[in-house]
Amino acid sequence: xxxxxxxxxxxxxxxxxxxxxxxxxxxxxxxxxxxxxxxxxxxxxxxxxxxxxxxxxxxxxxxxxxxxxxxxxxxxxxxxxxxxxxxxxxxxxxxxxxxxxxxxxxxxxxxxxxxxxxxxxxxxxxxxxxxxxxxxxxxxxxxxxxxxxxxxxxxxxxxxxxxxxxxxxxxxxxxxxxxxxxxxxxxxxxxxxxxxxxxx
Ligand SMILES: CC(C)(COP(=O)(O)OP(=O)(O)OC[C@H]1O[C@@H](n2cnc3c(N)ncnc32)[C@H](O)[C@@H]1OP(=O)(O)O)[C@@H](O)C(=O)NCCC(=O)NCCS
Numbered sequence: 071x072x073x074x075x076x077x078x079x080x081x082x083x084x085x086x087x088x089x090x091x092x093x094x095x096x097x098x099x100x101x102x103x104x105x106x107x108x109x110x111x112x113x114x115x116x117x118x119x120x121x122x123x124x125x126x127x128x129x130x131x132x133x134x135x136x137x138x139x140x141x142x143x144x145x146x147x148x149x150x151x152x153x154x155x156x157x158x159x160x161x162x163x164x165x166x167x168x169x170x171x172x173x174x175x176x177x178x179x180x181x182x183x184x185x186x187x188x189x190x191x192x193x194x195x196x197x198x199x200x201x202x203x204x205x206x207x208x209x210x211x212x213x214x215x216x217x218x219x220x221x222x223x224x225x226x227x228x229x230x231x232x233x234x235x236x237x238x239x240x241x242x243x244x245x246x247x248x249x250x251x252x253x254x255x256x257x258x259x260x261x262x263x264x265x266x267x268x269x270x
Contacts, residue, residue, distance in 0.1 A: 071207055073170040076144035082205065082270030087197045089155070090190065092163070094141045095148040100131025102159045103150070106182040114180055115244050117219050122244045144170070151194050153185070160185040163194050165202055174210040174255075175202045179225070191225045197267045199229065203259050205269065210255050216241050217250040226254050230261045 073079065084093040104127040107114065114121040140146040151161035163179040177198050181191050195213070202208035213231055215222035231254035240251025256262070 073173075076170045077142075079144050079170070079206075081141075081144070081147065085149075085197050085201055085267060085269045086154075087193050087265060087267050089153065090160070090194055090197075091152045091154055092149050092194055092197060093152075095134050095137045095150050097131070097135050097138055099134050099150055099159070101127050103134060103162070104130040106159055106162070110180065110183045113183065117216055117222070117243065118180060119242055119244065149194075149198065151190065161190055161194055163198060165198060165206070173206060173208050174212060175206065175208050176212045176214070177202075178213075186221075191222075192228050193265065195225060196229055196263060196265045199256060199262060200259060200265065200267055201269060210257050212253065212255040214240070214251050214253045216243060217252065223252070229256075229263070231256050 071079065081094070084091045086092075104125075107121075107124060107130065111121070111124055115124075134148075137146065137148040141148060147165040149163045149165075150159055151163060152158065153160050159182070161179060161181045163177065165175040166178055167176045168174060177195055179191050179195055199211050202211045211231075212234075213226050213229075214237070215226060217236075234253040234255055237251040237253060239248050241249050243249060
């Protein structure tokens with residue numbers, strides 16, 4: 071793959087797993103995203119550094135359109151996930167903080183409260199790890215979590231990422247607390263739990 075002009079890089083979508091359809095964020099997703107944020111606010115406000123203010127549906131739409139621009143420019147890959155059975159939006163994830171020269175991608179994720187505990191974070195993240203290595207020729211895929219976020223840690227463990235170390239005082243949480251930030255990564259698909267996934 072030629073990475074010299076990122077805007078020409080093909081990013082086949084959607085990504086389809088047994089229970090989910092994952093696709094890049096798109097204009098118009100804001101209303102559903104905002105409902106998802108309201109429903110999940112206690113948890114995302116606790117753990118996600120960006121979740122300082124709930125805001126309005128229009129602000130969610132603005133944020134999504136900005137993410138869509140970044141997707142088109144190949145600067146960031148924001149992914150929204152939908153239940154195949156019901157069509158409802160259930161998660162937000164993505165491949166972030168990368169350069170095309172280095173191709174070390176970071177995955178972040180959150181799942182709406184009413185859809186948690188069914189393995190969706192694990193299923194979608196497994197698919198994105200595969201996408202990173204198989205489509206984007208990743209050299210590494212990284213995930214980090216705030217110290218104390220046991221559910222997030224469990225997802226990382228289930229996907230067999232290796233512990234790299236801890237970034238001391240690595241994250242400022244929305245409540246003002248600063249926490250350590252354990253780091254994990256994979257450099258290949260070896261040992262990743264099986265998953266039926268296709269894209270494009
Ligand atoms: C973390 C999060 C994405 C998990 O989503 P999910 O779809 O429920 O995750 P999964 O069902 O794939 O896996 C969750 C695992 O955590 C386990 N778990 C649940 N509560 C737990 C707890 N208090 N302590 C430890 N493990 C816990 C579940 O049992 C499950 O593991 P198992 O399959 O071995 O039983 C979701 O809780 C969330 O959106 N949290 C708020 C945002 C966030 O923290 N994002 C991560 C930032 S790094």
